[in-house]
Amino acid sequence: MNVLILGGDGYLGWPTAMRFASNGHQVTVVDNYLKRTLAKQNKSQALIPTPDLLERARIFQSLTNHQIDVIIEDCTNPTALNEIVQRCRPEVLIHYAEQPSGPYSMRGFEEAQVTFNNNIHTTFNVIWSVIKHAPDCHIIKLGTMGEYGTPNIDIEEGWIDIHHRGRTDKFLYPRQGATLYHTTKIMDTDLLWFYVRTYGLKVTDLMQGPVYGLITEESLLDDRLLTNFHYDDLFGTVLNRFIVQAVAGIPLTLYGSGGQTRGFLNIKDTLQCLELAAAQPVERGDLRILNQFTEQFSVRQLAEQVRTAARSSGYQTEIQTIKNPRKEMDSHYFNAAHQGLLDMGLKPHLLTTEIISEMISVIAKYQDRIDHSKVMPRFSYS
Numbered sequence: 232m233n234v235l236i237l238g239g240d241g242y243l244g245w246p247t248a249m250r251f252a253s254n255g256h257q258v259t260v261v262d263n264y265l266k267r268t269l270a271k272q273n274k275s276q277a278l279i280p281t282p283d284l285l286e287r288a289r290i291f292q293s294l295t296n297h298q299i300d301v302i303i304e305d306c307t308n309p310t311a312l313n314e315i316v317q318r319c320r321p322e323v324l325i326h327y328a329e330q331p332s333g334p335y336s337m338r339g340f341e342e343a344q345v346t347f348n349n350n351i352h353t354t355f356n357v358i359w360s361v362i363k364h365a366p367d368c369h370i371i372k373l374g375t376m377g378e379y380g381t382p383n384i385d386i387e388e389g390w391i392d393i394h395h396r397g398r399t400d401k402f403l404y405p406r407q408g409a410t411l412y413h414t415t416k417i418m419d420t421d422l423l424w425f426y427v428r429t430y431g432l433k434v435t436d437l438m439q440g441p442v443y444g445l446i447t448e449e450s451l452l453d454d455r456l457l458t459n460f461h462y463d464d465l466f467g468t469v470l471n472r473f474i475v476q477a478v479a480g481i482p483l484t485l486y487g488s489g490g491q492t493r494g495f496l497n498i499k500d501t502l503q504c505l506e507l508a509a510a511q512p513v514e515r516g517d518l519r520i521l522n523q524f525t526e527q528f529s530v531r532q533l534a535e536q537v538r539t540a541a542r543s544s545g546y547q548t549e550i551q552t553i554k555n556p557r558k559e560m561d562s563h564y565f566n567a568a569h570q571g572l573l574d575m576g577l578k579p580h581l582l583t584t585e586i587i588s589e590m591i592s593v594i595a596k597y598q599d600r601i602d603h604s605k606v607m608p609r610f611s612y613s
């Protein structure tokens with residue numbers, strides 16, 4: 232397949248590019264280094280120094296003979312994205328190119344504006360470039376489980392049947408994000424659904440939970456192919472942060488009681504899900520929504536699992552509770568469906584002591600680069 236990946240320098244984009252190229256697909260990646268820029272501005276640089284995208288593609292090709300074409304461009308520029316889509320004529324377009332941090336989006340006006348403008352415009356431009364130049368292209372868009380929020384009822388996969396005053400209809404499941412970032416993802420879904428209904432686009436919207444891990448088949452070839460791994464308060468997802476804290480000897484910090492429950496998945500399973508979604512496209516006029524996670528945990532349960540694994544690897548890890556810097560419920564009902572990807576063939580890599588220990592051993596190599604001042608919350612919006 233001819234695959235165009237937007238956001239190909241990112242935590243998920245780069246491993247996805249290597250995986251699709253390894254599987255023999257023709258891969259083009261686009262990125263404008265927004266994440267690297269924001270990370271630098273906020274003193275939130277990734278733990279592991281990674282070469283730029285052109286250099287990574289060169290290293291990958293020298294080791295595997297698989298080519299990844301790189302375009303450094305801003306997807307909020309409609310002219311540029313139109314030209315790229317017109318030139319590539321992708322059969323699959325994977326859209327990762329967004330500002331993905333909830334806390335960053337809540338920091339202040341400028342951060343909110345960057346998040347809002349970037350995320351809405353990249354999605355809008357994707358839609359129009361596909362309508363104009365590749366109407367049969369299957370758009371695979373990364374949404375987030377955070378679009379649903381934490382409702383006091385079971386979460387379905389994207390849709391819900393509503394019975395109202397004796398009549399029934401099917402609607403997008405009600406969504407209520409806890410941050411502006413999550414709200415932009417809700418707006419993305421609404422935009423996609425509108426254009427699916429009116430222009431017959433083919434879209435899969437993957438409602439993904441927080442991802443953990445950094446090891447993939449391809450990264451094992453050379454550490455320079457590892458992904459951009461963030462562990463700070465703004466850009467680090469919770470399990471990645473806990474593992475860095477364990478290695479650095481910093482207590483694992485629970486925000487409030489640590490009762491926040493979410494659906495998590497290993498980065499290896501993100502890659503599987505993308506492969507499955509791409510291999511099983513939808514028809515024109517279909518919006519398929521899949522909840523992309525493999526296991527539900529509370530943050531406290533995660534911390535306890537990391538403590539157990541870290542102790543077995545020789546780290547004296549403690550758990551500490553701090554005031555929640557975020558506005559969110561830390562004790563709530565959470566029960567989300569996630570059958571669709573399993574039915575499509577997903578074979579989950581579940582969280583085990585061995586998986587955590589494997590991550591600890593990679594992170595330990597970069598222990599000297601851990602900046603303790605970045606791990607604890609640097610601002611609050613509670």
Ligand SMILES: NC(=O)c1ccc[n+]([C@@H]2O[C@H](COP(=O)([O-])OP(=O)(O)OC[C@H]3O[C@@H](n4cnc5c(N)ncnc54)[C@H](O)[C@@H]3O)[C@@H](O)[C@H]2O)c1
Pocket residue numbers: 237238239240241242243244261262263264265266267304305306307326327328329330331349353373374375376439440441442443459468
């Ligand atoms: N990582 C997770 O745990 C997680 C969970 C749920 C959903 N997601 C979603 O998955 C997607 C990828 O997340 P990630 O963790 O890889 O984030 P990331 O920030 O590491 O990757 C996104 C990439 O897109 C690029 N980008 C952003 N705006 C761009 C633009 N205008 N033009 C070109 N490139 C642009 C960034 O520079 C970055 O390299 C995001 O949409 C995110 O919302 C991620």
